[in-house]
Amino acid sequence: MLSVNPERFLSDLNTLRSFGAAGVGKGVVRPAYSDADIAAREWLAGRMREAGLDVHVDPVGSVFGLAEGTSLLMGSHSDSQPESGWLDGALGVIAALEVARASAEAGGPPVSVVSFEDEEGRFGVTTGSAVWSGTLSLDKADGLTDRDGVTFAEARARMPGRSEDFVDPARFSGFLEMHIEQGPVLDREGEAIGVVDAIVGIRDMKITMVGEQNHAGTTPMQGRRDAFQALSRFNSMLDERFANVVTPHTVWTIGHVALHPNASSIVPGKVTFSMQWRDGDADRLGRMETIIRETAEEVAQTRGFELSYGPMLGLDPVDMDKRLRGALDHAAEAEVPGRWRTMPSGALHDATNVSRLMPVAMLFVPSIGGISHAFGEDTAEADLVTGLKVLAGAVGQLG
Numbered sequence: 446m447l448s449v450n451p452e453r454f455l456s457d458l459n460t461l462r463s464f465g466a467a468g469v470g471k472g473v474v475r476p477a478y479s480d481a482d483i484a485a486r487e488w489l490a491g492r493m494r495e496a497g498l499d500v501h502v503d504p505v506g507s508v509f510g511l512a513e514g515t516s517l518l519m520g521s522h523s524d525s526q527p528e529s530g531w532l533d534g535a536l537g538v539i540a541a542l543e544v545a546r547a548s549a550e551a552g553g554p555p556v557s558v559v560s561f562e563d564e565e566g567r568f569g570v571t572t573g574s575a576v577w578s579g580t581l582s583l584d585k586a587d588g589l590t591d592r593d594g595v596t597f598a599e600a601r602a603r604m605p606g607r608s609e610d611f612v613d614p615a616r617f618s619g620f621l622e623m624h625i626e627q628g629p630v631l632d633r634e635g636e637a638i639g640v641v642d643a644i645v646g647i648r649d650m651k652i653t654m655v656g657e658q659n660h661a662g663t664t665p666m667q668g669r670r671d672a673f674q675a676l677s678r679f680n681s682m683l684d685e686r687f688a689n690v691v692t693p694h695t696v697w698t699i700g701h702v703a704l705h706p707n708a709s710s711i712v713p714g715k716v717t718f719s720m721q722w723r724d725g726d727a728d729r730l731g732r733m734e735t736i737i738r739e740t741a742e743e744v745a746q747t748r749g750f751e752l753s754y755g756p757m758l759g760l761d762p763v764d765m766d767k768r769l770r771g772a773l774d775h776a777a778e779a780e781v782p783g784r785w786r787t788m789p790s791g792a793l794h795d796a797t798n799v800s801r802l803m804p805v806a807m808l809f810v811p812s813i814g815g816i817s818h819a820f821g822e823d824t825a826e827a828d829l830v831t832g833l834k835v836l837a838g839a840v841g842q843l844g
């Protein structure tokens with residue numbers, strides 16, 4: 446049984462929060478490759494070294510703290526959404542660091558730690574672990590741009606101390622990622638732990654519709670080619686057409702809407718937006734894509750819009766490894782008997798990519814009010830510590 450130190454763990458978690466602390470409450474703004482993200486990664490590398498781990502920053506800025514020989518890999522990401530809470534990703538990284546320290550103090554089993562870069566998709570979808578796992582080539586990733594037109598290649602060059610080499614995945618026997626649930630289930634049911642059985646799949650692509658920019662006072666309603674109206678029509682048609690295909694667990698989101706020129710006296714001539722959809726069934730994701738394309742084409746044709754698509758990004762749904770899951774089940778039952786459940790993850794995680802390289806499993810703790818990707822994200826300290834103990838319990842069994 447590994448003996449973790451909750452005070453040391455909470456103190457490190459609070460220190461990580463201080464990089465990019467923003468907004469109300471425990472808000473954080475620490476997008477990939479921002480000054481705050483880079484400073485946090487340098488601090489983290491220092492903590493890894495103090496824990497006796499060998500630091501390796503890979504070509505995209507993912508920070509590994511490597512134990513000697515074959516080890517279990519644990520961690521998550523420390524970059525954030527443009528507006529975020531203090532725990533998304535950070536919790537999994539700091540919990541891994543604490544378990545690695547406890548393990549080193551106990552003389553094993555060896556635990557390595559990772560903070561993947563750009564999980565939150567400033568450029569792609571879980572970019573750092575996608576490149577490491579071979580889901581996305583470095584070449585293709587380098588050409589991806591953020592909303593301001595900065596390329597991934599330019600952004601990753603900002604991260605100091607990068608090696609030219611990726612870490613060999615063969616040195617790890619498996620991957621464990623602890624995370625906040627980011628949904629309402631555990632909090633509502635008064636449960637302390639969720640052991641994940643599967644992570645949903647995702648598809649994400651940019652859509653652009655170009656109509657005609659014109660004067661908002663003199664252009665008759667009849668015959669306008671208004672890009673906002675096109676998006677609005679597309680959105681409502683999509684909701685109706687999805688109705689026969691989706692389940693109550695399917696989700697879809699239009700985001701990053703850039704309306705040009707976005708002024709009150711100009712009929713907007715161009716709109717670009719992200720279309721994202723998620724489901725646990727890869728076939729359903731495919732059927733939704735067909736509907737999305739057909740609907741966009743229909744909207745474009747009725748009013749003579751020019752339609753184009755950006756690259757399709759995505760990850761397929763994945764199941765968690767039974768043996769690693771079993772260790773988490775046992776540890777959860779020992780720590781909080783009857784107060785844990787098996788559940789799917791509707792959020793994406795680095796574990797999806799890592800599952801291409803080795804067995805993976807995930808552990809959730811409750812999110813208060815189910816809030817995440819918002820400044821209000823939080824989890825009770827007691828639940829954070831319970832999650833840490835369950836994670837350490839599982840590692841103790843696996844070693």
Ligand code: GLV
Pocket residue numbers: 564565791792793794
């Ligand atoms: C990851 O944060 C996601 O969008 O699910």
Ligand code: MN
Pocket residue numbers: 522533534564624793794
């Ligand atoms: Mn996350």
Ligand code: MN
Pocket residue numbers: 526533565818
């Ligand atoms: Mn997130």
